[in-house]
Amino acid sequence: MTRVVKFGGSSLANGPQYEKVTQIIMANHERRIVVVSAPGKRDENDQKVTDLLIEYATLSELDQNIENIQKTLVARYETIAQYFQLSPSDFKTIRETIIQLPLLFSGKGNDRLAYFKAHGEKLNAMLMALILQKLGQRARFVDPAELGLVVTGQPDSATITEESYTNIKHFKISDDEILVIPGFYGVTKKGDIATFARGGSDITGSIVARGFGVHFYENFTDVSSVYAANPNIVDRPVAIEQMTYREMRELSYAGFSVFNDEAIIPAIQGQVTINVKNTNRPNDPGTRIIPEHDFHPSHPITGVSNSDHFSALYLHRYLLNQEVGLTLKLLQIFYRYNISYEHMPSGIDDLTIIFDNRQLTEDKIQALCADIEETLEPDAMQWIEDYTIIMIVGEGMFLKPTTVAEAISSLTMNGIEVNMINQGASQISAMIGTKKKDAKRAVATIYQHFFQEDNHD
Template sequence: MMKVAKFGGSSVADASMIQKVAQIIRSDQDRKFIIVSAPGKRSKTDIKVTDLLVELGKKHEANEAVDDVKAKIIERFQTMINNLALSSAIVDDIKDTIDGVLYDESLKDNRLDSLKAMGEDSLAKVLSAYLQSLGEEATYINPRDAGIIVSDEPGNAQVLDESYEKIYRLRDHKGIMIIPGFFGFTKDQKLMTFPRGGSDITGAIIAAGIKADLYENFTDVDSVYCVNPNIVENPKEISELTYKEMRELSYAGFSVFQDEALIPAFKAKIPVCIKNTNNPEKEGTMIVSDRKNPITGTVVGIASDKGFLSLYVSKYLMNREIGFGKNLLQILVDEGISFEHAPSGIDDMSVIIRKDEFPKEKEQVVIKRIQEELDVDMVTVERDLAMIMLVGEGMNSTYGVASQSTQAFANASVNIEMINQGSSEVSVMFGIKEDELEKAVQSLYHVFFENKIKV
């Protein structure tokens, strides 16, 4: 069996965690391809290395002093290297690389990407050196040498299909390969970073490229929970999810993955296992293309997120006006506003938008354009909304999900502002007021996972 293992920021936050990671790698000779994130927080008040690198780049761009931030970054790696009893030459290399990126004029267009990538790149070198110190045949592999070719889009790079043939050749490499996540190189050899979830993306790309049997994603939880454990105490763990279910849950607020991160692995139908670096013997959660074990309920997960608003538009006989929806959404496009959902009726339409996309100053501009260009009867904006999504492939063949859901909201005395059934029939979304999110989610959990239905 050939495995790709990715370790997130919390898994490589300090020397003690790196020692755990090394033990996990050495415990299974099939773990040959290792992807790492940049060091994450060591405590709740700590700062991620990537955030420090971003701060460094912004200060440099603003011609502000950078020595203090640079010292914090060097200190993180110096402490790590000292505690692992590694050569200080690694720290010297990190210092030289930082200075090289800061003052290389050829990097002007992608300097921030080059800085952000240093967290992953440096950590990969540290882990490789530590495994070598333990007698392992481990090699640091730069994403350029791994064959990760990406589009020329700073901060939003997309992998090019031609990468996969090059990545496949890594199968012939001997020993353990340590590959930094989060970035690749264009055909012109410019470094570009992936969007959110970048190291997960790298892991999925490598897994697809080498045609892995399994992609293990190590994080700081034993498995994926069916609901946010900050809302429901000791929620049930999910042993198995389908790709569709995970995509829907990630999109709707599950923090385990950014919703697009696993697409390369999904397309290649490579199973993904979520595991805990602090508890590696736990089975974790399997994400598969087709469920092998029979589903035990209609709903496998409840995702929730705050920070939404609804742009409501009403016009009599809207349904007869060809192109109305297109024209409404075009106004949002013109104003640079991305939307999430657009449920509609005969005479009305709502557009669900994340509030960060729709600041107050844009609101008046958009409302005025809708009134003047679309001649509507009413246009209003309702802010402070939360979205709750029920997900499960068993929902499309089960009666009563909607009635159970509405009963759960009624039990919690929560008014439903919006309902939207996903076209995939894998999910149904509810919009409610933000301040009622927790009690609504708790009530839904009782109904679907504890069978406590009040009639």
């Protein structure tokens, strides 16, 4: 059985980390398809290679001095190569590619950024293949263009095409070789590089697993498990052994950052089991993300998370629920400003619209509110910045209808104000709105209510 295995930037930051990765790959002959990120930070004061490449793209576009940034980038990869005693001739192509990037691509703006950023992963995949070869493995670097990973969309927010899966399915791989594939990007039909919006290497890993028909995808990062709550909020939270695709999607939406929520989609389509593991503790079992039909919940909730990148617009108008077309008018306004909304809980006279405020600016908020005021003429309207969403998620919630009531009761008993309650149609999640100052305490309170009996067993 073949496995896809992906390594994040922290796992590939330097020579010693790289050595751990090569040992993991060689420890199991089933790990034959390797997806890599660009080298991450070596310490808190360091820069990610991706950030260096963004700087490189900007400086070169402005015709400013690029010698220092070129030297820094070469050194990042060369230090790893020297750790494994690669010869200068082996490293020559990587060095020359870094130096020649401004000559290889003359485009500007987001096209240029995508081209430069993607080389963080591309050069690292080339280096990984060389190192595995040095260690006696039959490894082959495979560019996304060669693989047939075709994308559409903007240069910095690519979307995978269905034809990619057909292309990957027919890609030839020998029984004794290891393919090393750069994550984070694909190519358009015109041959241009386009990157995924965020967490791109996770997405590539899922795409490749589905394409090759691989049903086990190991995603190595710097933690041993996905936890039931943020360890920065709850001391030593319960490690999640298994969770479903949709649980991961829901929790990722509200703050779980271990695995990219968009990367779940190809895995769902290919029914791929994802195993989140720790590069530094590879023998730890990690967390498995599996299809719903294989899951048997042992707890009412699987996890609780929070996110404070939300704002809300509150509208009050008598007989609001009887006005035909009001929601349509609102959506038309959002469309004009190119704004998406996250949730819209309502009552007979009240409506709250929740936004991801990362898409908003102060000017856009003022213009949006003025437009709504003029178009809908509400009796009262308030923009709420002080807004945090708490997400409670668990397949077991469907089996225990009192779960949400228990969570709310635990908050009110501890003096935490609840501004909004919204339970998803799937009945495996509930969203609670609180003030930002109460967010961490709310997460800890809900966690303690549901997990205190099992914690630290």
